[in-house]
Amino acid sequence: MTKDVLRFEHVVKQFEGTTAVKDLNLTIGDGELFVLVGASGSGKTTTLKMINRLIEPTDGNIYFNDKRLIDTNLRDLRWNIGYVLQQIALFPNMTVAQNIALIPQMKHWSKEQIRETVDEMLTAVDLEPKQYRDRMPAELSGGEQQRVGICRALATKPPMVLMDEPFSALDPISRTSLQDMVLRLHKKMKTTIVFVTHDMNEAMRLGDRIAVMREGVLQQVATPEEIAANPASNFVSDFFASAAPEVLDTPLIELRRFADRSTEAGEAQEGDPLRAILTPLGEGKSVTVACQQGNFKVNATQVMAFLADVAKD
Amino acid sequence: MQALWETFLDQRGTLLTKLVEHLQLSLIALLLALLIAIPLGIWAQNHDRFAGFLLQVTGILQTIPSLALLGLLIPIVGIGTAPSIIALVVYALLPIFQNTYTGLHEIDPAYKEAEEAFGMSKPQRLVKVELPLAMPVILGGVRTAAVLIIGTATLAALVGGGGLGDIIMRGINLNDPTLTLLGALASALLAILFSWFISMFSKWRWQVSVAVLGALVLGFGGYATYQAVAPKPETIVVAGKLGSEPEILINMYKDLIEQADANVNVELKPNFGQTSFLYSALKSDKIDIYPEFTGTVVSSLLKPSKKQAAQIAEGQDPYPIAESLLNKQDLSLGKPMAYNNTYAVVVKKAWAEQNGITKISDLTKLSTPLKAGFDVEFNAREDGYKGIQSKYGVSFTVNTLDSSMRYQALNRGQVQVTDGYSTDSQIRQYHLLALEDDRKLFPVYQGAPLMRTQFAKDHPKLTAALNQLGGKISEADMQEMNYEVNVQGKSASAVAKTYLTKHGLLKEAR
């Protein structure tokens, strides 16, 4: 492994009443895509925010390039660490380009350089610059907004980027394509990424290494393969098991391309699992699913076609 | 509607000046309020306890009745625009502060987290993100404040602050509802326009809004500075109390002064306010001349000695006493006019003739007590109804009425006697009779121009010109002139000119 960029030494964070992070020891290597995974409330966000000092630890030290965080200039630190929020939080009063140009502008880049960067970044996240540059955030879909959010964090090519459940609010299809995009960008830019998620699937898909957290305590830090082969505890193995894709948990929206369009009111939601509609399908009825991209109606034959497709790969 | 249109055409010059005054007053107040409340609202973000405290204070300030606030301010800052602007600013603080505070406070914390994570400085966060995001809410507060200010600014007229309130007050005092309506409509229209204008602000980009606001400030600021700095011919400010009579008189003063000295410019401030305002405005140099009554000087402005008070009570002419008292204050009173504008006991002329009554003492001849409608104050005064009872031995069945109602009550026969003033136009209008005060109960109120002694010395030509009115204008003349203005709707300046010309005081071809 290459040299470490980030090191947690006996880091503790207490809030009134709770200890969010307990004696955390962790190193993150240069250029790694490091995933922090755990259930809600396990201390992931707290850990992440201690890296860019949105939260200060109660005890212990964090080193960035072997320098203690509290000894670094706060502004420089934050300009060197990109940040992507779950809430996306593109500034709604600024255009896409203005949002991306935010940090370059504070760094007094030339207009020329800023314009080039904006276009380059937009292209990198598969948004046509000409078409998207001057749009307002409200005119974009959730997936497009988060692409811009990633552009904003990466615009100055910082050595490290933090992402806090960036895709958990998106629909499954956008989520998959954004995951692909993150993998691609990471390969290309070699930025160190610390990625927080509660979804073990996502962690397995993205992580070079994965850290599993539970109630503020680190359970295991390993590659996805090691975790699959040697879970450190029952908890980890259970959590890992939850990642094995269960076909009956497939959200109904995945069936859309096999189904017929419908204008009827939905009996089930696009996010419901396939198992929820087994009974009516078994009775030979078809089911209408409410979907943002247009309702659709699915019957048993079409479900079989979907299953055949899944079995193929 | 027709009447309103005619009044509008007739008054459009005044309306425009008053409108500009009103707008100036409102804009200055709004700007000051913005300059105070917005920084406070920003600052309060990180001072929650102080924010709560400020919200309470501004809330309390807002509950002070506007009239009371003006009254409280007068002893501190005097009269004119200063107390008006201060009062308006006080009212505008709450909505602007509140909306700035909540607008900023309610920004989604995710944006604040993002700003912080991107290493934005405090000013950058405020200017680039938070103020623009809070702008619609802030502008909502500014809008509320503007509408409040424009409405309340009509009260500035009460303290000599000018504005559309002058027109409204004049309408009330001249008993001309269309004039009042005109002023009120103009003020309402201004408020609507302003509110619309501000709502446009939220549609423009905020830089544009700031530019527009800046241009407005510079425009008005520049205009005001120009007015203050530009050289002018000497301007003499002549003010008058509320009502048609002072307005007619000051128009006469203007004509006479301008005839006597072509190099001065007379600025009239009709309906400038109540006696005490005018008096303090005169002493503090805000105005130069106003018509005052001898009776008022000795009864409410200055305190005569015991001996003098006794002389006045015996019915002696108060003019010499008033003059000597005023001289001690470095003020001079010009020659008094003929008419005595004092309390009067008023009855219907036809009824008086039927019963052979011309003087108050004649009322003793009637056997059944008459029904009287008196103003509350008159009813309680020693030189009012109480004096009538003691000096004349006459009693009535009294209903107290608001002074604006009494002539109508008399005219409709609801009462047979009422109090009034000897020069009221209604005496002429409703064919009434002011009974002679044969036992000299009522004090003598003779009008004369009041000015600072220094001013009189500096302007001998003008004092001489004004003294031409000494001994002129009878009660009947004044009743007639008031009638022409109040009832027939003639302008005070035309009525004044006609009188002066007819009596040879003004050369015709001017």
Ligand SMILES: Nc1ncnc2c1ncn2[C@@H]1O[C@H](COP(=O)(O)OP(=O)(O)O)[C@@H](O)[C@H]1O
């Ligand atoms: N600002 C805070 N004040 C008090 N408790 C907090 C605060 N932030 C987080 N916590 C608590 O710390 C624990 C870990 O929270 P968090 O790091 O947000 O978890 P995760 O991101 O894994 O869902 C939770 O119990 C949470 O309630």
Ligand SMILES: [Mg+2]
């Ligand atoms: Mg979290």
